[in-house]
Amino acid sequence: MGVSPNGDEGENDVDEGMRVARIRDGTVIDHVRAGQALNVLRVLGIDGGGGDTVSVGMNVPSDRLGEKDVVKVEGRELSQAEVDVISLIAPDATVNLIRDYGVVEKRRVSRPDRVAGVVSCPNPRCITTANEPVDAAFEVLADGLRCEYCDTVVRGEITDHLAE
C-alpha cells in the first residue's frame, strides 16, 4: 500500500474541504458511528486537559454509513484494549495509523471475546472495585458485557463505566 491521504482512503467521502485537518503522526479513527465521537474520546481518556492535538468530525457524509464521525489524534497509537472497546461502540470503525501524513496501517475493528482494563465494573461490591492488583475484565456478549469476576451484566452505554 502506498502512502495515501489519511482519512478515507479509497472512498469518495474523504474529508475534502479539510473538514477535519490531516495529522502528521498519530491515529485516525474513521467510520465511527455518527454520535459516538465523544465516546471514542472518552475511551481514549482524552478530555482536552492532556494537551493532545485532536480533531473531531461529526456527522460527516459517508458513502458507507450515511453519516459518520471521525477522530484524529496526533502523536498517539492505540492499545489493543482501547481498540477492543472502540469496536463495541463503533463496530464499523477503521483505525488508521499515520506516519508522516500517510496511512501506514489500516485495520477494521473486530468485536473481541473479552475486554480488560478499559471498562470498570459498575457493581460497587465487585472485588475489582476494591484496591486489588487486577483490571476489571468482561466477557463480550451479543448485547453487552459480563464481568468475569462478579457476573454483573452491563448493557447500554458502556462509556458510562470507563475505568479511571
Next chain:
Amino acid sequence: MRQQVITAADLSRADVNRVLDRAAEIADDPGAVDDRLAGEVVALCFFEPSTRTRMSFETATHRLGGDVVDMGTPEESSVAKGESLADTVRVVDGYADAIVLRHPREGAATLAAEFVDAPLVNAGDGAGHHPTQTLLDLYTMRSTVGLDGVTVGVMGDLKYGRTVHSLATALTAFDVDQHFVSPESLQLPPGVRLDLHDAGATVREHTDLEAVLSELDALYVTRIQRERFPDESAYREVAGQYRIDAATLEAARDDMVVMHPLPRIDEIAPDVDDTDHAVYFRQAHNGVPVRMALLDLMLADDQGGEWE
C-alpha cells in the same frame, strides 16, 4: 485434580455425583476416614462472619485428621491495615495445603484463585456464589426427593441470595424443573439468567407461591433481608408474603420437603419444624460429610486424578 471450586458452574454432573457419593460413604462410616488428611493444613480465611460454614469446614477437616489455621476476624488481621485480598491469599498460600475463602465482595474467590497455587474453595463471595452450600443442598435433595425428574421451587431473595445462584446453576445439570418465587424486585440477576439460559433451562418466575406449591417436590426457602428495601414498612409488606407456616403447607404434597440454607429468621414458622416437610436441620448437618468429601477429593493423596 480439580484445584478450585469457585462457582457451581465449575461442577459438572459427574463432579457433583462424585462428591455426593463420597459424602454418603463418609456418612455411613466416618471412622474409616479419620486420618485421610493427616498432616494436611486447611486455611480458613473468613473476611465476614459465618457460623455454619466456618464451623462445618473446621469440623470436616478435624474429622479427616487434618489441621486448621484460621485467619481470625478481619478486624484483628492484616486486612484491617489495608492489605489487599491478593496479598493476603498469596501469603496464606505458602502456609497451607488448601484455602477456604469467605468474602463480602462478589468475585473475591475468582480473584483469589489467580494468586494461589493451593486448592481454593469459595465459601461465599458477597451476593455471588456459594458452591459448597449447593453441594450439601444437592446431597439433601438427592437423599430425600432425588435429583432427576423432580420439580423444585426456590423462594425468597433470588437477586442477592448466593445460595440460590449456585443452586439454580447446579440444578441445570439434572432433570429438574425449576420455579422461582419472589417479589419482582428480587428476581434472579441477569448473570444467573444467562447461565440458566446457556444451560437450556427454562426460568419460570412467580410472585405467588400458591401458583406452584402443589406441584413441588422440594421448596427451597431463603431469607428476604431488611436492607434490600427502602423502609421498614415496604420490607414488612413484601417479606410477609413469602413466609410459610404449617397451614401454608397443607396445599403442598405430603412428601414435599422444605429446605433452607439457614439462618432463618421468621420466613419459616416454627410450627413447620414438627412436620414431615422440614429437612433444613438435617440439611445443615449434611454440611460436614459433604465438606469432608470435597476436601478428601481435593486433598487426599490417593484421589489424585480422580476428581475432574
